[in-house]
Amino acid sequence: IYLERQVLRWLKVIMGFPNDDTCSGALVSGTSVATMVALAVARKKFHDRKMKIYCSTDAHNCIIRAVDILGIGKENIVIIPTNKQRQIDLQILEKSIDLSFGGVIVGSAGTVGTGAIDDLNGLADLCARHPNDLWFHIDGAIGAVACCSTRLRPLLIGLERADSIAFDLHKWLFVPYECGCILIRDGQLHRAALGQSASYLSLMDGGVTPSTGAMFFSDYGFELARSMKSLKVWMTFKTYGLETLGRIIEQNIDQTKYFVSLIQKHSDELELLSTGSFNIVCFRYIVPHSNNLELEIMNKFNKQLLVTIQERGIAVVSTFIIDSNIFALRMCITNHRTKRSDLDTFLEQLLIIAHELLMTPEFFNNK
Structure with a gap:
């Protein structure tokens, strides 16, 4: 308990x-x-009050799952389009809000698909104008821990104004799986929402369950029996320190920019579909001199390209769909051991496989 309290103080x-x-x-x-x-x-x-949940088209599907499990109802999710930067569109959002409902505004500190960062300060301003009617929640699974870097912190201005922040420590802080964190601005409300009394959980004047001076995390989550996650977080911070962790995050972002430059050098064969301020790049292979190639065939080719890359053990590139219909290869660099030479090798192997696929009967006749 005391170790977790210390870790939470650091994270705050x-x-x-x-x-x-x-x-x-x-x-x-x-x-x-x-x-x-x-x-x-x-x-x-x-x-x-009935609730509405407002999030962008690129928000993580854990929002939908949470709304469904909590009984809020999927029909009360309002999906807001994104702008050209793939951020939630503030103007459309503001026009969509119905203040007769209690509203949760979900901002992303790095969307899972492209790493886009919503205008967190703009979202905070919007919620501040209606403090009794709106709750500002930030999904920081991907990028909230970039606050470890003084160089990157300005990208996340407004995060500190949220009512709640959800983020992972087993991604970009390299803590062993599994470990995430929830921070709630109103601690009393947090305990009131989830704390439950029972005779077998009674707090005493002394002993191991004192009524004063202690904090029982079962009152702040869904579990009574909890594994000890705090030690591995404490050890990570104590072993490497905030400055080193921030520098590794910066390194991954710099490597991402380098990978973007590699794509641009091969613009006759590779198309950059999306890249944000973080460590994610979405791209696809395009067949040279085949401007009229149907989207369905292009998507099928890139799906096969991705599967082959994975099955040959070259890299674990993932998938993302851009603008509802374009299949993209999604590169997310989060390994502290990654080097630029790894990216060079990956691209070389990707092009070799692409050229092999182009010679197969399935795709050769469509060139």
């Missing part, structure tokens, strides 16, 4: 939250569970 400082007991938090399995906790607390704030 990193995220710009008040480092006192007015703000609460807990370590959980990951952002999916953290999101459920945040929405449960928001529901407590709005009491018996």
Whole structure:
């Protein structure tokens, strides 16, 4: 308990939250569970009011799952389009808000598909104009920990104004799986939403369950029996330190920019589809001198390209769909051991496989 409290104090400082007991938090399995906790607390704030959840088209599907499990109802999710930067469109969002409902505004500190960062300060301003009707939640699974870097922190201005932040420590902080965190600005509301009394959980004047001076994390999450996640976080911070962790995150972003430059050097065969401020690049192979190639065939080719890359053990590139119909290869660089030479090798192998696929009967006749 005491170790987790210390870890949470560090994380509050990193995220710009008040480092006192007015703000609460807990370590959980990951952002999916953290999101459920945040929405449960928001529901407590709005009491018996019906709720609307506002998020962008690129928001993580854990939002939908949490809304469904908590009984808020998928029909109460309002999907907001994104702008050219793939951020949630603030103007459309503001016009879509129905203040007769309690509203949760979900901002992304790095979307899972492209790494886009929503205008967190703009979202915070919007929620501040309606403090009794709106709750500002940030999905920081991908990028919230970039606050470890003084160079990258300005990208996330506004994060410190959130009512709740859900983020992972097993991604970009390299903590062994599984470990995420939820921070809630209103600690009393957090406990009121999830704390439950029972005779077998009674707090005493002394002993191992004292009524004063202690904090029981079962009152701040869904589990009574909890694994000890705090030690591996504590050891990570103590072993490497905040400066080193921030520098590795910066290194991954610089490597991403380098990979973008490689794609641009091969613009006759590779198309850059999306890249943001973080460590994610979406791209696809395009057949040279085949401007009229049907999208369906192009998508099929890139799917086969991705599968072959994975099956040959070259890299674990993942998938993303751009603008509802374009299949993209998604490169996400989060390994502290990655070197630029690895990216050179990956691209060389990708092009070799692409050329092999072009010679197969399935695709050769469509060139």
